[in-house]
């Protein structure tokens with residue numbers, strides 16, 4: 399794989415990946431994903447604005463109509479300025495169906511150097527878009543208040559990335575079940591594995607709407623506890639099954 403790439407070429411490549419994977423995912427799940435945009439960003443204001451808008455829509459559901467317009471304006475004004483927080487290579491903003499790519503050179507290089515890495519990244523973000531399509535705002539925006547939601551959302555996207563759609567990648571090697579990226583994502587992905595084992599593939603299309611009920615009916619277990627954050631474990635308190 400190549401080691402360097404210009405920002406415009408990286409963006410073009412990412413857009414091509416979106417165009418490649420959207421129809422494949424649509425065909426597999428039988429859901430129309432609609433338009434998904436890709437934008438580059440170097441700044442922190444986008445995630446901050448996203449967070450603020452998300453909280454506002456969560457508190458005042460009627461603002462969901464106006465907020466996407468405001469969001470678009472903020473994102474347009476801020477493109478390519480400031481800096482991107484942390485090393486996250488991308489994040490998905492539901493308000494304008496957009497995948498924002500971290501355009502810092504170091505981050506781009508780390509993605510480009512590894513086979514399948516950009517493919518996995520785009521499929522993960524499309525997993526968030528799929529969740530949003532299936533679950534809507536009501537099931538996307540309460541991360542701060544509902545630690546279980548984050549576990550489910552990241553677990554869902556990680557399951558999309560490493561299992562559900564992994565046979566689409568140019569290099570079809572399967573990842574072992576113990577390497578789903580960051581620990582919290584790993585815990586969430588393991589929950590998806592359990593849901594599918596217990597209820598079949600169809601459960602995945604229900605997760606974005608029914609994660610609360612499914613979460614309650616499926617207590618945290620073993621590795622899921624180990625890799626969850628303290629807040630998540632506490633949110634499940636009273637329903638943890640002790641294992642030796």
Ligand SMILES: [Zn+2]
Pocket residue numbers: 522526552555
């Ligand atoms: Zn994610």
